[in-house]
Amino acid sequence: MSNGNLYLGFDFSTQQIKVLAIDDQLKVQYEFAVKFDVDLPEYKTQGGAHISSDKSTVTTPTIMWVQAFDMVLDKMKNSDFPFSNVAGISGSGQQHGSVYWKRGAKETLQNLNPSMTLKEQLKNCFSIGDSPIWMDSSTRKQCDDLEKAVGGTQKLSDITGSIAFERFTGNQIAKIYQTKSTEYTNTERISLVSSFAASLLIGLYAPIDESDGSGMNLMNIKTRDWSEECLKACGKDLRERLGSIVPSRTVVGKISRYYVDRYGFNIDCLITAFTGDNPSSLAGIAPKQGDIILSLGTSDVLFLWITDPNPGLAGHIFVNPVDTKAYMALLCFKNSSLTRERICKEVADGSWSQFSNSLKSTPMGNNGNIGIYFDVMEIQPLAVGVYRYDDKGQQVPSFDKDVEIRAVLESQIMARRNYSEMLGFNISSGTRVIATGGASSNVEILQVISDIFNCNVYVKDVVNSASLGAAIRAKQGCMGNKSKFDDIVKNIEEPVCVAKPTPGSDKIYNDMCKRYKRLEEEIAKNFV
Ligand code: ADP
Ligand code: XUL
Numbered sequence: 001m002s003n004g005n006l007y008l009g010f011d012f013s014t015q016q017i018k019v020l021a022i023d024d025q026l027k028v029q030y031e032f033a034v035k036f037d038v039d040l041p042e043y044k045t046q047g048g049a050h051i052s053s054d055k056s057t058v059t060t061p062t063i064m065w066v067q068a069f070d071m072v073l074d075k076m077k078n079s080d081f082p083f084s085n086v087a088g089i090s091g092s093g094q095q096h097g098s099v100y101w102k103r104g105a106k107e108t109l110q111n112l113n114p115s116m117t118l119k120e121q122l123k124n125c126f127s128i129g130d131s132p133i134w135m136d137s138s139t140r141k142q143c144d145d146l147e148k149a150v151g152g153t154q155k156l157s158d159i160t161g162s163i164a165f166e167r168f169t170g171n172q173i174a175k176i177y178q179t180k181s182t183e184y185t186n187t188e189r190i191s192l193v194s195s196f197a198a199s200l201l202i203g204l205y206a207p208i209d210e211s212d213g214s215g216m217n218l219m220n221i222k223t224r225d226w227s228e229e230c231l232k233a234c235g236k237d238l239r240e241r242l243g244s245i246v247p248s249r250t251v252v253g254k255i256s257r258y259y260v261d262r263y264g265f266n267i268d269c270l271i272t273a274f275t276g277d278n279p280s281s282l283a284g285i286a287p288k289q290g291d292i293i294l295s296l297g298t299s300d301v302l303f304l305w306i307t308d309p310n311p312g313l314a315g316h317i318f319v320n321p322v323d324t325k326a327y328m329a330l331l332c333f334k335n336s337s338l339t340r341e342r343i344c345k346e347v348a349d350g351s352w353s354q355f356s357n358s359l360k361s362t363p364m365g366n367n368g369n370i371g372i373y374f375d376v377m378e379i380q381p382l383a384v385g386v387y388r389y390d391d392k393g394q395q396v397p398s399f400d401k402d403v404e405i406r407a408v409l410e411s412q413i414m415a416r417r418n419y420s421e422m423l424g425f426n427i428s429s430g431t432r433v434i435a436t437g438g439a440s441s442n443v444e445i446l447q448v449i450s451d452i453f454n455c456n457v458y459v460k461d462v463v464n465s466a467s468l469g470a471a472i473r474a475k476q477g478c479m480g481n482k483s484k485f486d487d488i489v490k491n492i493e494e495p496v497c498v499a500k501p502t503p504g505s506d507k508i509y510n511d512m513c514k515r516y517k518r519l520e521e522e523i524a525k526n527f528v
Contacts, residue, residue: 006030006082007478009471010072010091011464012197013277014060014133015048017068018464019076021086022471026492031464032075034068036060049133056138059130062099065193067119069200073263083264089201089255090272090474092280092466093193095215096167100128100176101189101205109203114261118200127186128176131193137166142174142234146217149233153313160230161214161221161309161317161327169216170234177235190241192216194274201271203256209248211328212276214318219245221309221317221327248275248321251477272477277466278303279321282328284469285462286489289326291432292420294449296439300336302416304329310424314380317423321473322485329423335374336412337439342375343408347401356444358405364451365508367391370516371399371407372523380419381524389519409445413452414509414516431455434495436462446498451505452513458495 004024011018015037021030034040036048043064044050051058076083105125112121143164147153157163164171169192177184189205192213198206213219218234220227224245231238246252255269282303285293293303309317309327320326340355348354368391377384388396388407399407421427433453439445440459450457462468476488 004085005087006085007471007474008086008089009467009469009474010089010197010274011277011280011467011470012065012091012093012193013048013466014094014135017065017072018467019072020464020467020471021081022468022475024475026472026475026489028468030076030081032072032079034071034075036064036068039071040064040068049135050130051135056136058133058135058137060097060133061129062126062131063119063123063129065196066122066200067117069197070117070119073259077263084266086265086269088270088272088474088478090470090477091194091197091274092277092470093197093212093274094134095192095212095276095278096169096172097131097133097193098169098172099131099191099193099196100126100183100187101191102127103186103188106188106205109199109205112203112256112258114258127183128180132172132176133193134167136172139166139171139175142171142178146171146174146230146233150229156217156230157311157313159220159227160217161311162217162315163313164217170218170230173238174234184235187241189243192276194276198252198271198274201255201259202253203258204253205243206252206271207244207246207250207273208242209250209273209275209321210245210319211248211279211321212274213245215276215316218242221311221319224319246273247324248273248279248319249324249473249476249481270478272474274470275321275473276318278330279318279328280467280469280473281465282320282469283322283473283485284465284467285434285436285460286472286492287434288432288486289323290428290430291434292425292427292453293434293436294416295437296337296435296445297437298337300333300412300416302329302331302420304420304423304425306423306425308424310422312422314419315423321469322476329420329425331416331419331423332379333412333415334376335378339373339375340408340412340439343373343404347404352442355405356442358402359409359444359448362402362406364502364505365512366403366406366410369399369403369407370411370512370519371404372411372519373408381520381527383520383524383527385523387519387523406448409448410452410512411516413449414513415520417453418513418517427453427455429455432495433457435459436465443498447502450499450501452509454501454506454509456497456501457499458497460493460495
């Protein structure tokens, strides 16, 4: 146990609230969690959410988050957690979700009584009791309206970093404005899940940070202010309801007296703006400028640290949470591990070592064979189906087992590279790909990634990267504006290099990536 400073990182995620405490060396000292389905069964959530019968409307009771926050703090108290050692706190929240504070709630938030729980005091403070969350997909109409209002799909992406997505907050707010006008009129502040959680801690409405603010289809990612056109398209007097936007490393206040009196926090404990869980994960992995993070979990997610973004129709551009001048891009691919797993089952008896042996026994470029496997509708491109082409570009019904295995991996990784480049990422020989998640344990897969990206691949094992990132950002907040993120994380465990490009790989894959792109474009034409 440490007697020195501690920094807390909360993660308000879909299924639970997690918190971890790190010391000045960024070593994790404590961890606590409250799981919504298990610890708060009275709300009858499934995976932390209520899903409508047609599956399109997905919400979470706002007050459940408040009660879970009471519970996690009580758990810490019952474990004699040294609250007085906490110098700083930050956090992350599932992105896009929104909270609607009722007129008068500010007053309650400012005058919290330490002898009562937050839940008891805030139960009547929300004008909309059920917060829409990122899994919601009920706002197609509002998305279309927004794109039209600003002059088209690409125009919206140029302004906000993303085309209109159903889960993005502006579209969710527009739906509430249109369908629940009394409640909307009664709302004095709209928070994101992240800024809502920070508000609980400072006892005031916390501003939205630039990075999570980028996931709303409302913020201009260049000026980092609300876009007047987008605001106008989504609701009346929205600017006043959203409050200001601040750089992600801003200290938004000191901890509210409530926590000092009730739990023994230090009165000088600083709260740094909370951000989205994906930006926070970027901070937790602590990359260097120019790194690519490739998370190979259920879905493959790419995080890119970029300086010169090129927002398009695919992916999202967010403001970078740790480097105020930079950006991060996020790309999520649906046909990832589960598709690899299916092929592994079908042609390699479900054995990853057989899968790896096939990769070793086939040449880079797969003798010109390319297979595209979209078992489910892909996000980019919007397309579904399985397509195989031989070296002459002729479609063929099947491949040999070893060719099939190399084909699924090569096409997936070529897509990851192509879309990174399309978003403005410049892959150079010094670029590092940092792989995390389940499939990053497979060295042969990492070798293919190294060959296709033509750069070294590293692995880093970070559990809870979002809450770790939050705790690191809490320290960053305490170190003041002049401190550099790189200095703060300089002693953190470095990723380990596990694969280097095979000589000659660039020649093969530069051409093959272009060929793959053309094939993908052809296929996608059938789905417009
Ligand atoms: P999530 O965090 O999304 O639940 P994980 O990061 O735990 O997912 O990754 C799970 C995936 O990792 C599985 O779907 C599986 O396909 C893949 N995986 C696990 N081990 C290997 C391996 N040795 N080779 C390739 N893929 C693997
Ligand atoms: C990102 C997204 C999810 C949520 C949930 O755009 O919708 O990753 O942040 O954690």
